[in-house]
Amino acid sequence: QSALTQPASVSGSPGQSITISCTGTSSDVGGYNYVSWYQQPPGKAPKLMIYDVSDRPSGVSNRFSGSKSGNTASLTISGLQAEDEANYYCSSYTSTYTVVFGGGTKLTVL
Amino acid sequence: QVQLVESGGGLVKPGGSLRLSCAASGFTFSDYYMSWIRQAPGKGLEWVSYISSSDSTVYYADSVKGRFAISRDNAKNSLYLQMNSLRAEDTAMYYCATWTTHLGYWGQGSLVTVSS
Numbered sequence: 001q002s003a004l005t006q007p008a009s010v011s012g013s014p015g016q017s018i019t020i021s022c023t024g025t026s027s028d029v030g031g032y033n034y035v036s037w038y039q040q041p042p043g044k045a046p047k048l049m050i051y052d053v054s055d056r057p058s059g060v061s062n063r064f065s066g067s068k069s070g071n072t073a074s075l076t077i078s079g080l081q082a083e084d085e086a087n088y089y090c091s092s093y094t095s096t097y098t099v100v101f102g103g104g105t106k107l108t109v110l
Numbered sequence: 111q112v113q114l115v116e117s118g119g120g121l122v123k124p125g126g127s128l129r130l131s132c133a134a135s136g137f138t139f140s141d142y143y144m145s146w147i148r149q150a151p152g153k154g155l156e157w158v159s160y161i162s163s164s165d166s167t168v169y170y171a172d173s174v175k176g177r178f179a180i181s182r183d184n185a186k187n188s189l190y191l192q193m194n195s196l197r198a199e200d201t202a203m204y205y206c207a208t209w210t211t212h213l214g215y216w217g218q219g220s221l222v223t224v225s226s
Contacts, residue, residue: 003154013133034212036211036213038155038213040155044146045216045218045219046205046213047216048212048214048215048216051211052211057214087154089154089155089215091155091157091212093211097190099160099209100149100157101154102154104154105156
């Protein structure tokens with residue numbers, strides 16, 4: 001159950017786009033379309049932003065989008081806003097019927 | 111609206127036990143798989159366990175296997191996590207969440223501190 005690999009931090013200016021990568025293996029990210037992304041502001045509970053690689057829950061801004069290529073999934077946030085500043089985590093279902101998270105990425109809006 | 115409220119956290123000595131509860135409302139609890147996730151202070155999220163809607167299927171992270179037990183009572187709309195043989199490294203905020211192919215709804219968490 002090794003954690004998925006995410007960059008520790010990313011940053012961008014308001015209005016710009018940023019992308020956070022999430023790299024796993026063929027036993028998790030690459031093997032299933034069950035990648036999800038969570039936003040966690042400091043001191044708060046996580047919130048689902050993307051599920052099943054690219055689907056958005058009701059109420060989540062269409063500025064958030066997800067994709068996957070091979071063993072790497074990506075979260076893109078376009079039109080960056082100050083309120084997007086938070087920690088972001090990817091997650092995947094695995095071949096051993098468990099769930100694995102990435103280490104998290106801190107997004108700073110400059 | 112969907113609400114998940116965790117309770118039962120607190121300070122416990124190494125080797126001790128604790129039982130967390132998660133009260134669910136606003137959705138048909140018996141239709142959903144449920145999961146526990148934890149987050150050590152200043153660290154990332156770690157999946158702990160999930161249980162099927164009918165209680166027949168459970169899975170655990172290797173780090174808690176044999177020490178923790180997940181269960182549910184659909185009549186009471188409640189999820190539980192029995193934690194035994196607690197270690198300092200189990201210190202974390204524990205969240206319950208609905209699980210399908212993703213963790214859709216989350217509670218606000220219950221803090222467990224393992225310290226002598």
